[in-house]
Amino acid sequence: MLQLQTIREHKEEIILALGKRNIDAETLLNNVLLLDEKRRTTQTQLDNVLAESNTLSKEIGVLYKTGKAQEATVLKERTVNLKEESKQLGEDLNTAAEELQSLLYQIPNAPHISVRKGSSEEDNEEVFKEGKIPTLEATALPHWELAKKYDIIDFELGVKIAGAGFPVYKGKGARLQRALINYFLDKNTEAGYTEIQVPHLVNELSGYGTGQLPDKEGQMYHVTEDDLYLIPTAEVPVTNIFRDVILNESDFPVTYTGYTPCFRREAGSYGAHVRGLNRLHQFDKVEIVRVEHPTKSYEALDDMVEHVKGILRDLKLPYRILRLCGGDLGFTAALTFDFEVFSTAQDRWLEISSISNFETYQANRLKLRFKDENGKSQLAHTLNGSSLALPRVLAGILENYQTPDGIRVPEVLVPYCGFDLIN
Structure with a gap:
């Protein structure tokens, strides 16, 4: 399986190399990179939601200890929403990762420079x-x-x-x-x-x-x-x-x-x-x-x-x-x-x-x-x-x-x- 980093950095060279296999890989590689971007964006969003949820949980604990139960209750409602959001983002992340893996499995190895183009x-x-x-x-x-x-x-x-x-x-x-x-x-x-x-x-x-x-x-x-x-x-x-x-x-x-x-x-x-x-x-x-x-x-x-x-x-x-x-x-x-x-x-x-x-x-x-x-x-x-x-x-x-x-x-x-x- 080709490495994602290699595809990001050497997309044009890989397209030329796969051309020796008589494969037009440009659309496939572009789809890989789009899915990878979606996966990474979703991962960032999930990380931010989890970080916010973790921060709020600590604040809620402090508020309860200082007798500010009403303020703590407001923040708890926010954490419930964050929990649902993180669940959805997690599912989206898994879906994107599975789709990306499936696409990567469809790409054959890039031929060595000494391999010449041919059909059979x-x-x-x-x-x-x-x-x-x-x-x-x-x-x-x-x-x-x-x-x-x-x-x-x-x-x-x-x-x-x-x-x-x-x-x-x-x-x-x-x-x-x-x-x-x-x-x-x-x-x-x-x-x-x-x-x-x-x-x-x-x-x-x-x-x-x-x-x-x-x-x-x-x-x-x-x-x-x-x-x-x-x-x-x-x-x-x-x-x-x-x-x-x-x-x-x-x-x-x-x-x-x-x-x-x-x-x-x-x-x-x-x-x-x-x-x-x-x-x-x-x-x-x-x-x-x-x-x-x-x-x-x-x-x-x-x-x-x-x-x-x-x-x-x-x-x-x-x-x-x-x-x-x-x-x-x-x-x-x-x-x-x-x-x-x-x-x-x-x-x-x-x-x-x-x-x-x-x-x-x-x-x-x-x-x-x-x-x-x-x-x-x-x-x-x-x-x-x-x-x-x-x-x-x-x-x-x-x-x-x-x-x-x-x-x-x-x-x-x-x-x-x-x-x-x-x-």
Whole structure:
């Protein structure tokens, strides 16, 4: 959530920045400032009424003590009126504050200066590419056919149990899935991230804290009786650890990694681009989350990008990195780099990771602050990234590593799964 003070002081710059998202934010920001002025005026009026009421109460006490009961009675009538006035002003203040909060929730984060304007993923900017795309046999298959051929993932059984988008991993498929999770966690902890296990459901406050609510409410599974949400990513519970927390400068950097299943209702469309593991309602992901000093957050973002590069080099998968344009940027992000692995059998790029800096946007919602060297409270910066999302990584491995004899396992994963060939 953008800070009110920032909007007051930099309204024109924010309007220009949000223009990169193809949003004309001038009317919305003007309404925010009008409501904020109304809220502050009402607060001043309420403070004045309460101060007058407090002063009169003291005077009434003195008058009663000095035998001036008639004068005290006159003042008591005034305090009754002030009490009604303060009640109404309090209600007006709460209404203005709620309306203001609702408007602020509608404003996405202002993109970083390096983000260029664009309407869709077609306008994203490729900033890096690495790895050799393998040449496959003419008989090469997409991963959903390989999964069936080698009996390692059963999509139809998943439909029977839960519905489309809930695959069942079997045998070597399940072991390879577990190997990837353990490998990713080990790589992250070796890089200094503290492993953490978190709940797979969160409350409404947590959803608002990281920005999934109210923006992505329709994409989340809601347990209505308990008013809890199944997590769309570990980012939500891990980052909410720091809701209403005040850190010290010496606490930075805060770095966590965690594995969780992720649940998203967004699957839905049809075609080869969403077949098999390409888009799921439930999938596994290992996440990295950082809380950083504002002066260090973009250095941390670069470090996260380099870290994920190292993982993909170990897996020997061809990949590229995109800097997302304004139109494709997530609601809460200031800058995002997407990693995509090339699926040779599908002849297309598959997104496997998003690494984002949210600057103070989430921290403002979370009330996540730190004390600087002068003892002043400031908002921290939050970042997160997939390291990595498993379905499309697994799809890339199955398709790019297929041979006439079976599917080879990347060398780095062999110690984790205990075999080097799926046949």
